[in-house]
Structures are given as C-alpha cells and as structure tokens.
Amino acid sequence: MNIDFLSKDIQEHIAQVRAHIDGSFARYFVITLGCQQNEADSERIRGMAAAMGYQPAERAEEASLIVVNTCAVREHAELKALSLLGRFKHVKAAVPETVIALCGCMAAEPGTVRTIKEKFPYVSFALEPNMLHRFPELVHRALTERRRTFLLGEDMGDIAEGIPPVRSTSHRAWVSIMYGCNNFCSYCIVPYVRGRERSRDAARIMDECRELIADGCREITLLGQNVNSYRSELTFAQLLEQIARLDGEFRLRFMTSHPKDVSEELIAVMARYPDKIAPAFHLPLQSGSDRILKEMNRTYTRERYLSIVEALRRAIPDIAITTDIIVGFPGESDEDFEDTYRTVEAVGYDSLFSFIYSPREGTKAAKLAQTTDEATIKVRMERLIALAQRSSYEKNQAYVGRRVRVLCDGPAREGEEAYIGRTDSGKLVRFQSAGDPTGCFVSVTIDKATPFDLFGVADDT
Ligand code: 5AD
Ligand code: SF4
Numbered sequence: 001m002n003i004d005f006l007s008k009d010i011q012e013h014i015a016q017v018r019a020h021i022d023g024s025f026a027r028y029f030v031i032t033l034g035c036q037q038n039e040a041d042s043e044r045i046r047g048m049a050a051a052m053g054y055q056p057a058e059r060a061e062e063a064s065l066i067v068v069n070t071c072a073v074r075e076h077a078e079l080k081a082l083s084l085l086g087r088f089k090h091v092k093a094a095v096p097e098t099v100i101a102l103c104g105c106m107a108a109e110p111g112t113v114r115t116i117k118e119k120f121p122y123v124s125f126a127l128e129p130n131m132l133h134r135f136p137e138l139v140h141r142a143l144t145e146r147r148r149t150f151l152l153g154e155d156m157g158d159i160a161e162g163i164p165p166v167r168s169t170s171h172r173a174w175v176s177i178m179y180g181c182n183n184f185c186s187y188c189i190v191p192y193v194r195g196r197e198r199s200r201d202a203a204r205i206m207d208e209c210r211e212l213i214a215d216g217c218r219e220i221t222l223l224g225q226n227v228n229s230y231r232s233e234l235t236f237a238q239l240l241e242q243i244a245r246l247d248g249e250f251r252l253r254f255m256t257s258h259p260k261d262v263s264e265e266l267i268a269v270m271a272r273y274p275d276k277i278a279p280a281f282h283l284p285l286q287s288g289s290d291r292i293l294k295e296m297n298r299t300y301t302r303e304r305y306l307s308i309v310e311a312l313r314r315a316i317p318d319i320a321i322t323t324d325i326i327v328g329f330p331g332e333s334d335e336d337f338e339d340t341y342r343t344v345e346a347v348g349y350d351s352l353f354s355f356i357y358s359p360r361e362g363t364k365a366a367k368l369a370q371t372t373d374e375a376t377i378k379v380r381m382e383r384l385i386a387l388a389q390r391s392s393y394e395k396n397q398a399y400v401g402r403r404v405r406v407l408c409d410g411p412a413r414e415g416e417e418a419y420i421g422r423t424d425s426g427k428l429v430r431f432q433s434a435g436d437p438t439g440c441f442v443s444v445t446i447d448k449a450t451p452f453d454l455f456g457v458a459d460d461t
Contacts, residue, residue: 003162010160020143021064027065028064030046035073038105045103047166049065051164056166064097066088066101069103072105072112073358099125100124101125102127103126105129105193108152108192125141125149126152130180133163134151169439171216171438172407175220176224178229180196180197186297186363187326202232202233213247221254226256226258226261236254241272243276244277250276252278259283259308279316282324289302295368296326321350322351325344325353327354327355328380329365330370350426356381400447400448403459404429405443408441427454431455431457443458445459
C-alpha cells in the first residue's frame with residue numbers, strides 16, 4: 001500500500017495506529033449505503049484501514065474496526081444506518097476495544113450527530129465525507145485516548161489526494177473527478193452535507209486512469225454529484241476526450257449529469273469515441289411538470305429536457321437513457337403527475353429509478369406543506385413503475401438477436417457456467433460461456449430479454 005502521496009501528518013497517524021495494533025489480529029469491516037460516491041469513499045476508507053495494518057474481516061462481528069458509511073438522501077437510508085449501528089452495540093459490549101465509526105453524509109448532519117452522541121454511546125467517532133483524510137487520526141484517538149470525536153463543519157474545502165483505494169474488483173473502477181454540489185435542488189440534502197463543488201486536477205485524474213488501464217482495468221466510471229460542471233483547466237467534455245484517447249481496451253462511463261449542463265461539446269465527444277465512451281446517459285428528470293421543476297429549482301423545462309434527449313439520440317442512436325424521478329414532491333397535483341407520466345412515456349427510458357419524496361431537514365422544500373396523501377402517492381408510484389417496466393422491456397427486446405460486447409463481472413453463482421456482465425449500454429446480461437471470461441470483454445449473442453435482464457450465449461460456447 002503506497003501512502004507516500006499523503007500528507008506527513010496523515011502518514012504519522014497511520015504509523016501510530018500501525019504501531020498500536022502491531023501483533024494483534026486487527027480486522028476491519030466497512031458497510032456502504034447510498035450512492036457510487038459512497039462506494040468510492042468506502043474504497044478509500046478500506047485503503048486507509050489496510051495502510052494502518054488492518055486485515056479485511058468477513059463479518060462485522062469479527063472486526064475490531066467497524067465503519068458504517070451512510071447516506072442522508074432519504075429518511076429510509078438514515079433509518080437503515082441507525083438500525084445497523086444498533087446491531088453493533090453487543091459487539092462493543094463483548095469487545096470494548098472495538099472502534100465503531102459513522103462516516104458518510106449522515107455524519108455531516110448536526111441533528112444526526114446529536115442523536116449519535118446521546119443515544120449511541122458505543123459509536124467511537126463521526127466523520128463527514130469532506131474530512132475523510134482524517135480517518136487515521138480519529139482511529140488513533142479512539143484507540144489511545146478512549147475519547148469520542150465528532151468533527152462537524154470544521155473544513156469543507158481540501159480534496160485529500162493520495163489515499164490509496166482498496167477496490168473490490170480489478171476490472172472496474174470508480175474515479176471521483178469532483179466533490180460536492182452547488183445546485184441546491186430544493187429537496188436535496190447533498191449540497192449541505194457534501195459542501196460546494198470542488199474539482200480534482202485533470203493531471204491527477206489522468207494519472208489515475210493511466211495507472212488503472214495499465215493494471216488491466218476495463219471500465220472506468222467518472223464520478224461526481226454533477227460531473228458536467230467539472231472545471232479545471234479542462235471542461236468535462238475535454239477531460240472525457242483526453243481519457244478516451246488513452247491507449248488500451250477499456251470503456252468509460254460517468255455519472256451523474258444535471259440536464260442544465262449537458263453541452264453540445266459533450267455530446268460530440270461521446271459520438272466521436274464510440275468504442276471508448278459507453279453509449280449510456282443517466283439524466284435525472286425528477287419531474288415532467290414545469291411548475292414542479294421550478295419549485296425544485298432544477299432550472300430546466302420539460303421541453304429543454306426533451307431537446308437534450310433528442311440531441312443525444314441523434315448523435316448516438318444506440319444510447320441507453322436512464323433517469324431518476326421523485327414522486328409526491330409537495331404540491332404535486334394530479335395534473336403535475338400526468339405531465340411526468342407523459343414525459344416518461346415520450347422519452348422511453350431504458351431504466352428508471354423512482355423515489356417517494358422524503359423531506360430533509362434544512363432544505364428549502366422541507367418547509368413546504370405536503371398536500372398529497374400517501375395513498376395517492378402510492379398509486380402514482382405504481383403507475384410509474386409499470387410504465388417504466390414496459391419501456392425497459394421494449395428497449396431490452398430490441399437486443400434479441402443482436403451480438404453485443406459485454407464486460408464479464410464473474411459467475412452468476414459459484415461453480416456455474418452462467419456468467420453475468422454488462423453491455424456497453426449498461427444492461428445486465430446473464431450468459432453461457434465455455435471458458436471463464438471474468439474481467440474480460442466477450443461477444444454475446446442475446447436470445448432472450450425481460451424488463452430487467454438480457455440472456456445470451458458467448459461466442460466461445
Ligand atoms: N426525496 C426523495 N428522493 C430524493 N432524491 C434526492 N433527494 C431526495 C429526497 N429528498 C433522489 C433524486 C436524485 C436521487 C439520487 O435521489 O431523484 O436524483
Ligand atoms: Fe442534489 Fe440537485 Fe446536487 Fe443532484 S444536482 S446532488 S439532486 S442538489
């Protein structure tokens with residue numbers, strides 16, 4: 001584990017923890033909730049734990065360092081995190097030296113941190129995402145001072161470079177290109193918990209991508225809350241183009257994009273590198289009603305959104321478009337929902353993620369009164385899901401009979417000849433293969449489709 005690029009004081013904390021746990025059989029366990037950004041952060045938490053001398057544990061109960069990396073986007077995710085933490089009470093009771101940490105977006109919410117302080121005395125520390133690089137320092141404190149630490153709002157700025165990630169696969173990787181968000185969509189907690197937009201240096205991103213490709217990585221997903229507003233000496237489109245021009249057999253994805261920032265330049269770059277840039281676009285619509293979009297502070301209209309979809313399909317005919325929709329935003333009338341329904345129907349998504357609106361304390365929308373009853377929201381949700389399934393099924397059916405490139409993730413089940421992987425457009429494929437193509441690109445002929453998966457046979461069979 002190379003930690004040479006970390007600052008001297010972080011290296012020192014790592015060395016101190018290493019010395020402290022030396023000779024003991026210390027193990028770590030990280031649980032990740034929420035989005036891909038959290039997945040990427042967890043890889044860095046694992047990297048720091050490994051650098052400190054911890055080995056991975058199979059189960060939380062066997063670990064002496066337990067981390068819950070949390071999500072604050074909806075109440076449901078928060079309740080899940082608290083119930084998980086509750087499960088570790090007995091672990092701490094049995095082995096009092098166990099360090100239990102709360103990381104992620106919930107650790108940046110003052111209300112949650114108060115709850116943890118008062119009601120979860122066995123949690124050793126809370127560390128918000130912007131201060132991830134202080135993880136070794138807090139572990140060190142928890143081990144040596146037996147003091148609980150709650151860092152909140154102390155620094156919102158620096159990007160900690162040089163934390164070596166421990167990745168769960170070698171053929172796919174997340175690469176964060178920016179952190180935070182400036183958009184303040186009225187329902188969203190992210191700008192409050194992850195702070196303002198900060199972009200990483202293009203040179204660092206390029207180095208990381210070069211290294212990954214040299215190590216045999218076949219898929220790189222560039223991550224950011226709003227990748228299109230990436231800014232360094234390069235725009236996002238320029239960055240994407242530079243990475244696409246690197247030699248090697250790999251494909252590039254990125255997420256998430258805000259419709260307001262999708263540029264013609266980006267669409268042109270995607271069209272120019274069809275072998276390298278995956279024909280897939282996650283473009284959250286959130287609502288198809290202009291009135292609700294305004295209330296959400298999304299700054300685009302339904303018409304503008306549809307024109308982006310049209311431009312994408314014109315330039316990249318095979319592109320898979322996916323989206324997020326919030327159902328039951330305060331004040332969403334039947335008519336507003338019908339606008340959403342019609343827009344979803346008009347676009348014809350490859351897949352759609354729908355969420356029931358969840359008020360988040362501190363956001364603008366949390367002050368708005370909910371006018372729609374739960375039963376109505378449920379019916380809207382069901383209609384939307386049924387529509388989305390029909391659309392996915394139709395899109396997937398169009399693959400039957402086609403031969404497509406699939407990056408194999410591994411056997412569907414241990415010992416089976418059925419494998420799973422994803423097409424360039426991001427579709428999950430279950431396929432038969434004579435060899436074990438895990439981590440490689442394979443050509444698969446699709447013979448069956450459901451709304452969720454494709455099925456097929458690899459060329460080598
Ligand atoms: N309630 C419900 N869904 C939300 N999202 C973000 N904030 C909320 C909220 N308060 C959804 C949006 C976003 C996705 C990641 O989560 O659709 O695109
Ligand atoms: Fe939240 Fe909007 Fe930023 Fe996405 S763009 S993270 S929905 S504020």
